[in-house]
Amino acid sequence: MKVELDKTVNQSTQIAFMVIEVMAEIGQPVGLSDLARRLGVSKVRAFRFLRTLLSLGYVLQDPETEKYRLSYKLYHLGQALADSTDILREARPVMVELRDATGFTVSFSQMEPGGMRILDMVRSEQPVVIVTRPGALLDFHASAQGKIALAFGGAQLGEAPLRQWTAETLTDPVGIAVEVGAARKRGWAEAPNQTLAGVAAVSAPVFDMTAGFVATLTISAPTNTIGSPPDPAYVEALSAAARKISKNLGNTDQAT
Incomplete structure (x- = not known):
């Protein structure tokens, strides 16, 4: 035919x-x-x-x-799409709850070899909204999402020179390692003024039923609103939301 x-x-x-x-x-x-x-x-x-x-x-x-x-390459592509769709289905309602609780833009990202890809976003309803569009790829060293991936996802910086996005972007591997170690210990990472001056982001990891790192949940807003270090109330709201998504994905290792 x-x-x-x-x-x-x-x-x-x-x-x-x-x-x-x-x-x-x-x-x-x-x-x-x-x-x-x-x-x-x-x-x-x-x-x-x-x-x-x-x-x-x-x-x-x-x-x-x-x-x-x-x-089987097509199968793996289809499986990856199905997995991402399932994750977003579980994450989206929690993202809306977190946006409503904090007033900040909330994003959901997954790790790729070259950085963190923003898959979904719930925008703040505040007059001034700071967003990075879904589909954007964020550098590991200059984003809160990337530091979480370095801490929990086995991400690597590679050997290429690290881009200096702003005057406050960390490009020293030793300094980045310190921040990654702190993120691993406390369970969240921040990146104030490191990708965009005046903008701060705070991220927490999301885990699946095997306790494997699968994504980051992030809040972002003007740095003077979130604070640096971030207000503990915002950190707790973010961490609780990330744990809720992890629980929805079958993870039982984290305290609720």
Whole structure:
């Protein structure tokens, strides 16, 4: 059956995804001729897309039969998306509660090799709102989220020079190690004026049922509002919310 392409969007991208969808529907190794016939394209065109997917690791080829099959890379991507969706479903109501309790913007982030990715955010309803948009990647050394990842998630700074975001950004590995050690001991980290002058963030770790670090919960606001060190009442509200999300994820190791 010849595939129908939407001419208003990139057709090569469409065909690449159609190759994946058809192979998933077949559910077993498939030869080039059969796949091209299913797609309604020439063997040369189907081969070109298969080679691209092979190079990216989404497709494997049996050297003996020369047939193609999908790799587990797609499965892992889907699993990661499902896991993130489940976590956010548990985190979102608690984030709203924390925003209402403190009046601050609340964000939820997960660790990537290059930093902390903001997945979700509940914005403050105050006249002055300070936010970093979902999707932003924060440096480990210059963010409260990153210091928690260094303390609990096994994150590494790497060997590249650390960016000096503001005059107060810590770039000395020794100084950063001191802050990370303190975060590990007390269970929270702060980053006043370190990514953006005048803005402070305080983060706490979120753990799953295996006691593994999975995310950070963070409050952010003007530094003179949160305080540095932060007001203990805000720290306790944040820590309690992080423990609540951890409990919702099945973690029973933390006191409530």
